[in-house]
Amino acid sequence: MADAAKPDLAHGHHVQGHAAHDHQGHDHGGARAGGVTLTRNQSLVLGILEKADAPVTAYGILDALRPEGIRAPLQVYRALDKLIELGVAHRLESINAFVSCQHDGCHDVAGTVFMLCEKCGHAEEMADAETSAHLGALALMARFKPARTTIEMRGLCAACAGT
């Protein structure tokens, strides 16, 4: 475990503007001024996602972090779960990959739309309030209580379509 057993203060990543259950045991000594301080693993995983210019698979993250001492899929999946719960990362269901949130406050919006280019792999995230509203209305009509909503379009991005 190299140096992972040593919680040497501050992990670099902090998450702000998050209005969920403000309950965080074990904050590893980070400053956490109104936000949440990520643990080492969470910070490492988020770092990979932010550095990447396209979605990354869990095993891709794992491989990227092996030098950092990450060895098992679970370590990655657990960090991802947390990051997603915090709203700073998203899971792309249709391609089994993950991206960091491109906005700041996605946790609030349920109508997050992804456009995934099948040629270059680029993922573009957008929030569309209207679509969100329509889906909400649709759910209401069906008396369905949505917890998580996935909207993903796969196709060709502007660059790859040559438009």
Place this chain on the structure above:
Amino acid sequence: MADAAKPDLAHGHHVQGHAAHDHQGHDHGGARAGGVTLTRNQSLVLGILEKADAPVTAYGILDALRPEGIRAPLQVYRALDKLIELGVAHRLESINAFVSCQHDGCHDVAGTVFMLCEKCGHAEEMADAETSAHLGALALMARFKPARTTIEMRGLCAACAGT
């Protein structure tokens, strides 16, 4: 199933109202009056999907069809690919499962919305033209050329939410 193992000419399943490439080699003797006659494997797989009252995974289908002689995942996946291409089945990306189309002409509509109950497993399919239009507009703005669109809401259905 019980009586499903008897392929006495005609595979039982025919698909109609489909406007795709009307090209079908190898039709196994089925009548095919304006539609498409499915092959034995495709018909078996579609049968499972139609009989189920919830989405079924590929391996679930495989297990269900072992008595019919289906032995390998690939046999199922190939049939599913074709059924999806024909528009008579859908893949639910967020739960890695498959359903038969609940309407008749889904192949035309890009705005197919699924509501997946996480408690009872029920999948409700609806077509929402407005959502579809909004997403289309969004794509147009981004100059994105969508090929396939996934819209899935997970949560609780009316019955399970106790509303």
Place this chain on the structure above:
DNA sequence: CCCGTGTATGTTATGATATTACGCAAGTCA
């Protein structure tokens, strides 16, 4: 102070989902 609780960690093993590679059979069509 000690202990229960909650969260995070690390490891091993396994389960679940999906595809690649190869060869064969049968229909279509020039």
Place this chain on the structure above:
DNA sequence: TGACTTGCGTAATATCATAACATACACGGG
């Protein structure tokens, strides 16, 4: 006939995800 296409069958493998178990640390109550 021979090239082409579609579907089928099998084996092996690749990819994605979780279960089960044990340890560590912070917090707060008794």
